[in-house]
Amino acid sequence: MTNDTIIRAENLSLCINRGRPNEVWPVRDVSLQIKRGEVVVLKGPSGSGKTSLLSLLGCMSRPTEGRILVHGRDVAKLPERFLTEIRRKRFGFIFQQFNLIPGISVRENVMLPLYPVDISFREMRERADSLMDRLGLSGRSHFRVKGLSGGEQQRVAIARALVNDPEVIFADEPTAHLDTKLSSDLVGILEGLKKEGRTILIATHDPLLYEQGFIDRVLEMRDGSIR
Amino acid sequence: MRKHLKILEYALSSLWRRKFKSLGIIAVFSLIIFTLSSILLLTYAFKREAMEVLRGAPELIVQRISAGRHEMIPSWYGKRIQEIPGVGMVIPRYWGYYYDPSTGGNYTVMAAAGRGDRKLEMLSGKYPPAGGEVVVGKGVAESRFLSEGSRIPIKGSDGQVRNFIVAGIFTDESSLLTNDLIIMSLMDFRDVFKTGNERATDLVVQVFNPDEVENVARKIREIFPDTRPITRKEILRTYDTLFDWRSGMVLTMFGGALLAFIILAWDKAAGLSAEERHEIGILKAIGWETSDIMELRFWEGFVTSSVSFLTGLIGGYLHIFFFGASIFAPALKGWSVIFPSFRLLPYLNPYQVVVLMFLTVIPYMAATIFPSWKAAITDPDVVMRG
Structure with a gap:
């Protein structure tokens, strides 16, 4: 594994409900490497295992078999708090359903990953405001997220994913709830993040996204495996 | 932090x-x-x-018991108890209960002579009452709509109704002690309840040394096996x-x-x-x-x-x-x-x-x-x- 490799998966498999009649294997024997600054797309139809693989690589779940190495360290068997630390310090997530917390303001949603971090409220606000400014949300900082449009919610989710200055951004079907115009805006944002040198891993079946020129690699998934 | x-x-x-x-x-x-x-x-x-x-209550009270029930105690018991070493005064108390059918209330009736152990504050009127007079607690006065000078009928043990004049009413401050109280003269008490001249409800025994109360109680029980000496400690425990x-x-x-x-x-x-x-x-x-x-x-x-x-x-x-x-x-x-x-x-x-x-x-x-x-x-x- 070279120094450029951030994540490496070896013979990764995930089984749900193992040993029961409803046992399924959303991910089967997947091996891959993600290099620094790369934009990689996991492409495939619904149920092909994209989200499950993204979840494994993002240290949100543990594989049934195989290894996941983040900067050369096998994280699959590490205690939960180490996985949390990796997620907090190195990864940012943009979820398909946005997963914002309704009832709190846009700014509070953006600041959420920073509450357990030992920095001041002032620094939290400055970081959040700077990102909201960059993503065109500055006028919305005190709004409740419920009242925002889909595109705005998406940008809040992106701001939240970036607020801890992550090395890798994971995006699960980021255009699923956006129209063509908003999807194009998102493409522009992702392209900007690539230019900043961020590593991006996207799970999508939207050609508008995986046919973009800034995408370095497209991995096609079917039945839990990469073809 | x-x-x-x-x-x-x-x-x-x-x-x-x-x-x-x-x-x-x-x-x-x-x-x-x-x-x-x-x-x-x-x-x-x-x-x-x-x-x-109860802090102001007597250290020792002696009651007479007959078949497990409280009975009036002959006054001469007091004279014999007074001879026990360490015992000061023995004061007979005269009290009982009176059920008032018109209010459904149960009043405590006492003879004025027997109540020298505690100073009670009056709302109005005088204390102690003379013959034919009573002093009542605030609760009694309120339930019977009494004021100073009103009349209160009390039916005696002989079935005869006697009309008493309210000579005084106790204050709110003493209400915990006096609320349901009717105090009359000893003569009237004996007349209403027909207790006779030689018998009291119980005896208050003064003991000089508080550490000796238990011993005095034991001696009283030995001399008069038909009595029940009640110490203040026992009363406190019972209330608790x-x-x-x-x-x-x-x-x-x-x-x-x-x-x-x-x-x-x-x-x-x-x-x-x-x-x-x-x-x-x-x-x-x-x-x-x-x-x-x-x-x-x-x-x-x-x-x-x-x-x-x-x-x-x-x-x-x-x-x-x-x-x-x-x-x-x-x-x-x-x-x-x-x-x-x-x-x-x-x-x-x-x-x-x-x-x-x-x-x-x-x-x-x-x-x-x-x-x-x-x-x-x-x-x-x-x-x-x-």
Whole structure:
């Protein structure tokens, strides 16, 4: 594994409900490497295992078999708090359903990953405001997220994913709830993040996204495996 | 430190976000604390009040017992008791009960001569009453609409009705001692109850050395096996047990309702809604540790239970000491028709407060934290999908 490799998966498999009649294997024997600054797309139809693989690589779940190495360290068997630390310090997530917390303001949603971090409220606000400014949300900082449009919610989710200055951004079907115009805006944002040198891993079946020129690699998934 | 303050801030914002649920839990929880603290405070206040009253009571009272029942005691018993070394004066007391059919009240009737042990304050009139006169407690005066100079008919043991003139009424301050009291002259007392001239209700025995009370009591029992000497210590113990029993009874009466409330509060606090589970999943996914989520829930539970505890306790305190314990007093004071109206001395026992806190706040916090812990130790991926 070279120094450029951030994540490496070896013979990764995930089984749900193992040993029961409803046992399924959303991910089967997947091996891959993600290099620094790369934009990689996991492409495939619904149920092909994209989200499950993204979840494994993002240290949100543990594989049934195989290894996941983040900067050369096998994280699959590490205690939960180490996985949390990796997620907090190195990864940012943009979820398909946005997963914002309704009832709190846009700014509070953006600041959420920073509450357990030992920095001041002032620094939290400055970081959040700077990102909201960059993503065109500055006028919305005190709004409740419920009242925002889909595109705005998406940008809040992106701001939240970036607020801890992550090395890798994971995006699960980021255009699923956006129209063509908003999807194009998102493409522009992702392209900007690539230019900043961020590593991006996207799970999508939207050609508008995986046919973009800034995408370095497209991995096609079917039945839990990469073809 | 900053991290903990920020999580506390987020906990407060979460509670505010779910304000209807939070306020609902606080209301129910406060009501539970209010009920429990009212009963505890009232029982304790009664005990203190009773102890205060009994502090002025005689060290030793001697009653005569016949077939296990209280019987009038011959006055000559007193003369023999007075010969026991260490015994000072022996004062006969004359008292009894009188049932008044028109009010349904049970009055305590005493002869003025027998009541020299305590100075009582008069609202109006004079004390002691002369022949044909009575001095009554405030409760008697109110139930019979009496004022100074009014007449009160009392039916004697011979069936004859005697009309007494109210010569005085006791004040509110002495109401705990005098509320249901009718005091008349010894001559009238003997006439009404036909007790004869040589018999008293009981004897108050003065003992010079308080350490010798038990010994004197033992000697009295030896000389007069048909008597029951009652020490003040025994009376105090009996009151203690009585109020403990009554508070237990009230707690049992309210037990069902309390249990229903507790189950409701537990359910509200312990059950994580789908929205809350989802939120835990999001927080974990974006880098909150299980311990951070536990801390968040701890603060939420702490704030909710502390606010409820203080609200309930302050409510209970005001209810007992400023609003006359209107809800629980009838059950705890007794079953008499005429209750003494008196203001209890405000007092908060730190031990009771700590016990109450441990019995309510700690279980509540455990109930809120445990389900969150279960949700927080699951992979965030599962929580978010589920």
